[in-house]
Amino acid sequence: MTSKFSAELFQLYCDTFPVKKVNRKSTCKPWIDKKILCLINECNRLFKKGFFQESQKLRNIVISEICKARKEHSAHMVNKLLYSNPKNFHKCIQDLMGKVSSKFLLLDSNGDPATADIINDYFASTCKAHPPLQNTLANSSVIEIPVIEIHQTRLKLENLDTNKSVYPGDIPTKLSVKCAPYLSVPLTAIFNQCFVDGVFPVCFKRAILSPTPKNKTPKVPSNLRPISKTSIFSKIFESFIYNFLFDDIQDKINPNQFGLRPNHSTTHY
Incomplete structure (x- = not known):
């Protein structure tokens, strides 16, 4: 259901706003008005x-x-x-001034220049090292399933940062903000159904990884940090999950725990 909704929404966007090609010279400088x-x-x-x-x-x-x-x-x-x-x-x-910094040479385990496939396989291996979670309590009556309201989804859509780029296949952020009253209804139904089924949609898991060096001269794939770019709807759903989880465990966190907590630092000790 989620994949079909995302595909039809993107196709509707492409039909309404066709791609317009503009020929620009590659040598055109930014100061040429x-x-x-x-x-x-x-x-x-x-x-x-x-x-x-x-x-x-x-x-x-x-x-x-x-x-x-x-x-x-x-x-x-x-x-x-x-x-x-x-x-x-x-x-x-x-x-x-036209000075180009020297590019680093990334090598694989055999000492050969690493390719995109090698880097991708290394990042994928970190996910395969752990077994998938078993959804055994999804239909349990003990768990109180959270419910998202339409106005909550609309508020998150309207507060999206329009200056950030989007995942390939997503509609532009500005369009999501303008169409928030209309998109909030089906998205809320999808989010609530995902909570009931206890699943995270596969289309929300897709991401574009940008390898960022951990140091100035990375030599092996382990020196790279993957920065993921996911879809807008995935980020909104993740924010709801974070809020529900944090509200549930907030009173169970040690008061001396400052790391990764909002409005907490060692200066508050």
Whole structure:
């Protein structure tokens, strides 16, 4: 049911908002705006028609505008990074200067260059090391099955961060926020049914893994940390599960436990 709902929703999105292809030159720099592009096109048009003097004058103007735009772009990027993310300040300076950092060489167990399949098999092996959970208490009358209300799902949809990227096959986050009143009804029914059946939908388990180095020069796959990107609906369902579990065990946690607890740190001791 969940897979069918996600597939039909994505197909409806594709039919309503068809993909529009825009051809862009790979050499187009971020400081080249529409004004400069219009001047370049006009310069080329004059040159093709044989107005060489007018084309040369316009070409000098284009060069001057490009230099000015590049300086303004560099100053803006440096100032923005200096106040927003000082840690990457020097890296941004090197990128603006054209200095490329040396790439690390990741090796497998045999000392050969690792491929994407080797890294994927290593991450998958960590999941296969543990047996799957046995759902023996799903239909037990002792367990109080939590119930999600429609307004709770709608609130989580409306509070999604629209600046974050989405999982391939998901509808855009902005569209989920706009359609929250309509999506909250079927999603709430799916979430509650998952609680009753005691299952986590397979389509919610799919993720795109981005291997992130644990150190500066990783040499083996074990030096990589998998960062998972899951679907929007999966994140919402996980947040409900977290809230129910945390509310259930909150009074059983040792008061001296500070790690991985909200609003707790060693400074509160």
